[in-house]
Each structure stands twice: as structure tokens, then as C-alpha cells.
Amino acid sequence: MRPFSVILAQQDSQAAKRLAEKLRPEFRSITTAESVNDIRVKVARLRPTLAIVDLELVSYAEVKELCSAFPATAFVGIHRLADEEMWSRALAMGAQDCCAANDVHGILLAADRCASPARVQAAAA
Numbered sequence: 116m117r118p119f120s121v122i123l124a125q126q127d128s129q130a131a132k133r134l135a136e137k138l139r140p141e142f143r144s145i146t147t148a149e150s151v152n153d154i155r156v157k158v159a160r161l162r163p164t165l166a167i168v169d170l171e172l173v174s175y176a177e178v179k180e181l182c183s184a185f186p187a188t189a190f191v192g193i194h195r196l197a198d199e200e201m202w203s204r205a206l207a208m209g210a211q212d213c214c215a216a217n218d219v220h221g222i223l224l225a226a227d228r229c230a231s232p233a234r235v236q237a238a239a240a
Contacts, residue, residue, distance in 0.1 A: 117142050119164035119230055122157050124148040125193070126172040130216065134167075137219050141226075151177050158185045164230050167222060170194040170201060175208045182209030189229030191222065 121142045125131035128149070135145050146161060148154040151173055158166055158181070166185075168178065170192045182190050192205040192213040205213040212225035 116140065117226060117230060120144045120146070120161060121226070122146050122148050122154060122161065122163045122166040122188075124150075124154050124167070124172055125169040125216065127169075130195075134216065134219070138167075138222065141223060151181075154181065155184070158188055163188055165226050166190050167193055169216065170197075170205065170213070175204050178205060178210050179208035189226075191225045191229065193218075193222065 119142060121138065121144070123131060123135055123138070123145055124147065125134060131147050135147060139145050146157055146163070148157050154166060154168065154173070166181070166188050168190055171194060173181070178190060178192060189211040190209065192201065192210045193216040194201055194213070195216045197213055197215040202213040211229040214221035214225055
């Protein structure tokens with residue numbers, strides 16, 4: 116288990132439930148968010164190490180704003196049709212990675228790369 120908290124925001128609530136169930140054993144806690152405003156509120160309140168955000172729910176401009184507003188949280192974009200262009204755009208906006216929404220292994224690899232000890236401590240403080 117990774118010793119940190121995660122916010123998961125996905126446009127499709129049923130897909131979010133399925134993904135959260137698959138990821139739950141891997142993290143200390145997972146909280147879901149349903150909108151960009153909900154992400155902002157929950158990241159500010161819970162200070163997670165990682166936020167997994169659906170690029171169908173959150174625009175690239177919003178990803179950039181979230182990354183700037185919450186530098187202690189790593190943002191990973193997900194999309195049902197993730198491709199190389201989405202990956203490079205998401206990274207250009209400050210995201211740590213971009214994966215297919217159903218790629219649990221890829222999301223976990225991104226989480227491991229994003230969760231430096233300093234970031235985990237900053238989010239926990």
C-alpha cells in the first residue's frame with residue numbers, strides 16, 4: 116500500500132466507482148470528486164499527494180490552474196482515449212502524467228513516480 120491519499124475525479128460516476136474500487140487497496144485513502152470546484156475544495160481541505168483527474172471533466176487550462184494552486188499535489192490526467200497528444204498537452208500544463216482511464220497499472224506507475232518523499236511529507240503537513 117502506498118502511504119498517501121488520493122483524490123479521484125472522473126466524469127462518469129460509475130467508471131469512477133469501478134476505478135476507485137480497483138485503486139482502494141493501493142492507497143491509504145481515496146476520495147472522489149465530481150467537478151472542478153469539488154476537486155479544488157477537496158484538495159485544499161485534504162491535501163492529497165495525488166489527484167487523478169479525468170480530462171473529459173477538467174480542461175487543460177484547469178489542469179494548469181490546479182497544478183499552480185496546489186504544488187504539493189501531483190496531478191495525473193486520465194482519459195478513456197488517452198494518446199500521445201493528450202499526454203504531451205497534460206504535461207505541458209503541469210500534470211505529472213497522463214494515462215488511459217482503465218489503465219490501473221499505468222496509474223499506479225504514475226503514482227509511484229509522482230510520490231517523492233518530499234511531496235508525501237508536504238501533502239501530509
